[in-house]
Amino acid sequence: MKQYLDLIRHVKENGILKEDRTGTGTKSVFGYQIRFDLNKGFPMVTTKKLHLKSIIYELLWFLKGDTNIEYLKNNGVKIWDAWANENGDLGPVYGHQWRNWNSEGIDQITEVINTIKTNPDSRRMIVTAWNPSVLPDTSVSFSENVANGKAALPPCHAFFQFYVTEGKLSCQLYQRSADIFLGVPFNIASYALLTMMMAQVCDLEYGDFIHTFGDAHIYSNHSEQIKLQLSREPKALPQMEINPSIKNIFDFTFEDFTLVNYNPHPHIKGAVAV
Numbered sequence: 001m002k003q004y005l006d007l008i009r010h011v012k013e014n015g016i017l018k019e020d021r022t023g024t025g026t027k028s029v030f031g032y033q034i035r036f037d038l039n040k041g042f043p044m045v046t047t048k049k050l051h052l053k054s055i056i057y058e059l060l061w062f063l064k065g066d067t068n069i070e071y072l073k074n075n076g077v078k079i080w081d082a083w084a085n086e087n088g089d090l091g092p093v094y095g096h097q098w099r100n101w102n103s104e105g106i107d108q109i110t111e112v113i114n115t116i117k118t119n120p121d122s123r124r125m126i127v128t129a130w131n132p133s134v135l136p137d138t139s140v141s142f143s144e145n146v147a148n149g150k151a152a153l154p155p156c157h158a159f160f161q162f163y164v165t166e167g168k169l170s171c172q173l174y175q176r177s178a179d180i181f182l183g184v185p186f187n188i189a190s191y192a193l194l195t196m197m198m199a200q201v202c203d204l205e206y207g208d209f210i211h212t213f214g215d216a217h218i219y220s221n222h223s224e225q226i227k228l229q230l231s232r233e234p235k236a237l238p239q240m241e242i243n244p245s246i247k248n249i250f251d252f253t254f255e256d257f258t259l260v261n262y263n264p265h266p267h268i269k270g271a272v273a274v
C-alpha cells in the first residue's frame with residue numbers, strides 16, 4: 001500500500017493547518033489521486049490491522065439501500081453509531097441515494113449494471129450519492145436533521161464512475177472529504193471490493209480502482225498514529241476470494257468473501273471526530 005503511505009507523506013509535507021466542522025483541527029490538501037490495479041492484490045492497508053468485517057457489512061448495507069444502523073449493530077459494526085438518532089436512523093444517506101435516488105424510485109446500482117452489460121463504452125456509467133435537496137442544516141443536531149428528512153451527514157464518497165476496456169472493469173471515486181487515518185483505509189477497501197463484485201456480476205475481469213480526493217486531511221489527534229504507521233514496513237498485499245457462483249449484486253452475503261494472506265502490523269486506535 002505504497003499509494004496510501006505516499007498520500008500520508010504528501011499531506012504531512014504539503015498540508016496546510018485548517019479548522020473544520022468538528023473543531024478538531026486538520027492538516028489538509030485539496031486534490032490528490034491514487035490508483036490500484038485490482039489484479040495485483042487486494043488494497044488493504046497493512047501498516048495497521050483493518051477490521052474487514054465492518055467494511056464488508058457496511059458495503060452490503062449500502063447495497064441493500066438500508067439507512068438504519070440496526071443491521072450493522074446486529075452484525076457487531078459500530079462505525080455509524082455516533083450519527084444515528086434514537087431509532088437508529090441516519091436519514092437519506094448512501095444506501096437510499098444508491099437504490100432510490102431522491103425517493104424517486106431511481107435504482108442507480110441496477111441501472112449502472114444494465115449499462116455496463118449492454119453499452120460498456122458508455123461514458124455515463126455514474127452513481128451519485130450527492131443530493132443537494134437532502135443536505136443537512138449544520139446549525140441543528142444530526143437527529144433534528146433526520147427528523148426533517150435530511151441526511152445526518154452529507155456523503156463523503158459522493159460520486160463514482162465505471163469504465164470498461166479490454167474486458168476489464170475500472171471504477172473511479174470522487175471523495176469530497178477524507179479522514180486519512182480512519183476513513184480512507186475503509187473507503188479504499190470498500191470501493192475495491194465493490195468494483196470486484198460489479199466485475200463478477202457483469203462477467204468482466206478486474207481493472208483499476210482510482211481514488212480521487214477533494215479535501216484530504218489528517219486530524220490533529222491522529223498525528224502520533226500516522227507517525228507510527230510511517231515507521232512500519234508495509235507488507236505484501238492480501239488476496240480477496242469471492243464466491244464465483246454469485247451473479248446478482250444483491251445476492252452477496254458476508255460468507256461469500258474470504259481474505260487470504262493478510263498479515264498486517266497490529267491495530268492502532270484513534271478517536272473519530274464527530
Ligand SMILES: Nc1nc(=O)c2c([nH]1)NC[C@@H]1CN(c3ccc(C(=O)N[C@@H](CCC(=O)O)C(=O)O)cc3)CN21
Nearest residue numbers: 051054078079080179182183186268269270272273274
Ligand atoms: N471523522 C470521521 N471520519 C470518518 O472516517 C467517518 C466519519 N467521521 N463519519 C462517517 C463515517 C463513519 N466512518 C467511520 C467511523 C468510525 C471508524 C472507526 O472508528 N474505525 C476504527 C474501528 C473500526 C471498527 O470498529 O470496525 C478503526 O480503527 O478503523 C471508521 C470509519 C467513516 N466516516
Ligand SMILES: O=c1ccn([C@H]2C[C@H](O)[C@@H](COP(=O)(O)O)O2)c(=O)[nH]1
Nearest residue numbers: 021154156157177178179183184187
Ligand atoms: O466514508 C467516509 C465518511 C466520512 N469520512 C470523513 C471525512 C471527514 O473527516 C468527516 C466528514 O466531515 P465533513 O465535515 O462532512 O466533511 O468524515 C471519510 O473519510 N470517509
